[in-house]
Amino acid sequence: MKQAALLAQLRDIVGAAHVLTDGDLSAYEQDWRKRVHGKALAVVRPGSTQEVAAVVKACAAAHVSIVPQGGNTGLSVGSTPDTSGEQIVLNLQRMHAVRQLDADNLTITVEAGMVLQTLQETAAQAGFLFPLSLAAEGSCTIGGNLGTNAGGTQVLRYGNTRELCLGLEVVTPQGEIWDGLSGLRKDNTGYDLRDLFIGSEGSLGIITAATMKLFPQPAAQLTAFAAVPSMEAAVRLLGLAHRHLAAGLTGFEVMGKFALSLVVKHMPQLRVPFADMADAPYCVLLENSDSESETHARARFEHLLELALEDGCVLDAVVAENMAQAHELWHIRESIPLAQAEEGLNIKHDISIQASRIPAFVAHTDALLQRAIPGVRLVNFGHLGDGNLHYNVQVPEGQDGKVFLQEKEDMVNTLVYDAVAQFGGSFSAEHGVGALKADKLVHYKSPVALQMMRAIKQALDPQGIMNPGCILQR
Numbered sequence: 001m002k003q004a005a006l007l008a009q010l011r012d013i014v015g016a017a018h019v020l021t022d023g024d025l026s027a028y029e030q031d032w033r034k035r036v037h038g039k040a041l042a043v044v045r046p047g048s049t050q051e052v053a054a055v056v057k058a059c060a061a062a063h064v065s066i067v068p069q070g071g072n073t074g075l076s077v078g079s080t081p082d083t084s085g086e087q088i089v090l091n092l093q094r095m096h097a098v099r100q101l102d103a104d105n106l107t108i109t110v111e112a113g114m115v116l117q118t119l120q121e122t123a124a125q126a127g128f129l130f131p132l133s134l135a136a137e138g139s140c141t142i143g144g145n146l147g148t149n150a151g152g153t154q155v156l157r158y159g160n161t162r163e164l165c166l167g168l169e170v171v172t173p174q175g176e177i178w179d180g181l182s183g184l185r186k187d188n189t190g191y192d193l194r195d196l197f198i199g200s201e202g203s204l205g206i207i208t209a210a211t212m213k214l215f216p217q218p219a220a221q222l223t224a225f226a227a228v229p230s231m232e233a234a235v236r237l238l239g240l241a242h243r244h245l246a247a248g249l250t251g252f253e254v255m256g257k258f259a260l261s262l263v264v265k266h267m268p269q270l271r272v273p274f275a276d277m278a279d280a281p282y283c284v285l286l287e288n289s290d291s292e293s294e295t296h297a298r299a300r301f302e303h304l305l306e307l308a309l310e311d312g313c314v315l316d317a318v319v320a321e322n323m324a325q326a327h328e329l330w331h332i333r334e335s336i337p338l339a340q341a342e343e344g345l346n347i348k349h350d351i352s353i354q355a356s357r358i359p360a361f362v363a364h365t366d367a368l369l370q371r372a373i374p375g376v377r378l379v380n381f382g383h384l385g386d387g388n389l390h391y392n393v394q395v396p397e398g399q400d401g402k403v404f405l406q407e408k409e410d411m412v413n414t415l416v417y418d419a420v421a422q423f424g425g426s427f428s429a430e431h432g433v434g435a436l437k438a439d440k441l442v443h444y445k446s447p448v449a450l451q452m453m454r455a456i457k458q459a460l461d462p463q464g465i466m467n468p469g470c471i472l473q474r
């Protein structure tokens with residue numbers, strides 16, 4: 001009865017068409033990897049900040065919890081409801097307007113439901129670059145990117161989403177609207193509330209709009225694909241690239257041979273350079289952005305690659321001749337998660353370790369896993385420039401994926417995350433904690449840090465209605 005009254009109230013606020021309770025709601029109720037299937041009381045799709053605030057007030061009064069959701073592409077199960085059938089999914093996708101593009105101050109203010117690719121295109125049409133870029137950009141939203149503090153392929157040069165954000169508008173768990181939409185690049189007036197909400201995965205409030213930084217478009221952008229003899233060589237190449245390209249180095253991705261072989265197998269239309277090269281266990285994708293000209297960019301890039309060939313950290317390399325070829329090379333890198341999914345079930349780890357320690361970590365952890373699981377297949381790729389690896393374990397050939405996961409997933413996770421901790425790294429570099437890794441947070445975060453996090457949650461959301469179980473366990 002109480003629920004029926006709340007639903008009626010929500011229909012009044014956002015319109016009956018935007019309170020979904022029937023039909024196939026799987027796009028909202030199951031996570032992107034389809035591993036978790038929840039059940040919501042309703043999916044509510046507000047069209048304005050005022051509607052979000054009214055929805056939150058109604059839910060708070062009814063003690064009903066809320067799961068904020070953007071594109072639902074998150075990889076840590078933070079945007080889907082639990083199985084109780086008692087939570088509201090608050091989907092922001094209807095809120096996708098540009099509020100202001102300020103060319104003088106290089107900022108753009110958009111609503112949280114704007115799809116990342118639309119934001120990139122809007123910036124490009126005005127002659128600017130919005131540099132956040134990730135494979136899910138066609139569906140993820142800027143609200144979700146802020147919620148998870150997403151990383152992607154340009155972090156090396158432009159930072160995570162946090163570094164790209166100047167201000168936020170947030171609806172608090174009490175339904176109040178905080179207008180923090182500042183375009184200020186400096187503002188040291190006390191605690192940084194903006195940074196508190198960024199990366200909080202919907203557990204402290206709902207981001208309804210954001211002011212983001214814009215950058216000048218580079219005059220030229222070049223991409224190279226290089227075969228390297230080892231992970232040590234890849235890290236040496238990273239050092240050379242930093243020294244010789246400086247701020248021009250905007251992307252540095254590593255891809256293991258097995259990861260690339262999955263792309264060759266499942267996406268035969270893509271031509272993967274050096275796929276057959278026996279002595280190249282890794283390939284690296286480098287991007288050089290240049291503010292002068294294509295000629296300048298090419299000369300610098302070719303000089304770097306000559307030095308790398310002399311050093312021996314590169315065995316062979318190709319530089320894309322044009323943008324179409326560059327996109328093809330990036331497409332190879334971005335197809336790895338899909339190729340992995342085509343191959344079957346796998347256990348994903350999104351970890352970060354200081355780049356210089358990654359070769360030792362990989363050697364150590366590969367050996368442990370090979371000892372623990374005969375026939376283990378390791379899919380290793382990621383943003384090496386940021387010390388961020390997607391260090392994934394594919395089910396051994398011929399084994400039942402579900403049985404393997406049931407029997408081995410916990411052991412594999414413990415082995416990998418313990419090794420990460422031993423090397424001073426993080427068990428979640430860019431995908432967040434969500435519900436999936438809330439138990440890992442308790443295990444790997446220091447008690448002092450946990451205590452402060454719980455105090456912040458208690459202060460902002462004493463009723464505990466914002467995404468309960470996400471980040472902090474219930």
Ligand code: FAD
Binds near residue numbers: 068077150151205208
């Ligand atoms: P959702 O999945 O809907 O939500 C993610 C989290 O943010 C949830 O906890 C949710 O409650 C919260 N949230 C959503 N909207 C709001 C809001 N308005 N206010 C407050 N909280 C909110 N991530 C990376 O960092 N780097 C990558 O390179 C990368 N590559 C990916 C590639 C693929 C193929 C896929 C599927 C995912 C990838 N991701 C990557 C993960 C994912 O795309 C990002 O986490 C993205 O930022 C999520 O955006 P979303 O709109 O889909 O958010």
